[in-house]
Amino acid sequence: MSGDAANLALPLSGLSGGACEASTLYRELRKPLLRYLVCLGLSSDEAQDVVQDAFLTLHRHLASGGSQENIRGWLFRVAHNRARNCQNRYDRHFREPGEADLDAPSHEATPERAVLEKEKFQQLRNALRLLSEPERECLLLRAGGLRYREIGEVLGIATSTVGDTVDRAVKKLAEKCNV
């Protein structure tokens, strides 16, 4: 399903009170959500389904007068849980982030630069693979622009634990990537 802005604009535009806010949230958060889910290991179609599902849940949440505090963290939590449900439903682990996707060099890059980028991404991918699941999720949520408090809400852990986990994960990555 690849769902699209036009499709999602319909249910969101049906909101009376939080219509503008929901549309703004959709424009702002759709890409970070997709990026997080794809890096988590979902396929593009799966990620789009999860994102659409998350925004529909947001629509119902706002329409029923739900809390509007920290909607960004709320959306990421819904998407994260949906992604985990997909994983459990299909009884499989997601492929490693970017596996096979990053093999094709970008069209704009020169051949030399493409090779260097490919090696760098390969190194980063291997380093990510060595991280524990909470470390990887914390890093990816941090890359999505979430604050530590929001990451804690998404993953259901304390903010101080997020700080320690991010610190450990970044240092591991820097060490493995020889940065």
Added chain:
Amino acid sequence: MCELSGKLIAWLDGELPADEAAGVEQHMEGCAGCRSAIESYKQVSCELNAYCDEAIAASSTDCRMPRWIPVASAAGAVAALLMLFLAWPPAVRKRHAISFPPPVVATGAIGGTRVVAAPPAAPIREAHRRHSTAAEAKKSPVAVQTAQPVRDEVTDILAEEPVIRIAIPADEMFPPGAVPEGIRFAADLTIAADGSAERLRLRPRLAGFERRTTQP
């Protein structure tokens, strides 16, 4: 290893309280090791961001490739409908064709019955031709009044009753949760004479309403 090395990444992310952040900044002014560590953490964070951007870009590229699948599916469905239409017994088609009463050219209302101008007439059997012109309609208005409702009734029945009905569950057409619970869609597909899809109309239906109509 500095005692503040555990706070560098939190400082980089702007997660430290103001007083602690000020302490880290003051410390870094005199600590080359921490400044170097901060640079490497910045670099690895940028590389991770680039990696994520590339992953979503590559994923989108992969997603674009199989776009032909829905197009091919639609073409296949139209071809299947065309084959069904062509394989329909000619006798049945002919019976339907000759069951139409003659077209009425006059417009306006006669005896409370709305008379609609008909399209250019196809060959019509002799038995139905006697009421086919306005002149003859004037001669026998009663006959027109009785004949016209028959025409409307027949065409209405044929128009409302699809020859071919294909049921596609909403779950197959829409992602989970896209259609509110209790809402179903019926699609009317009109096939032109050349076999091409002429019109597709989606009509929402209430599931509860359908259930009530089927009960005795």
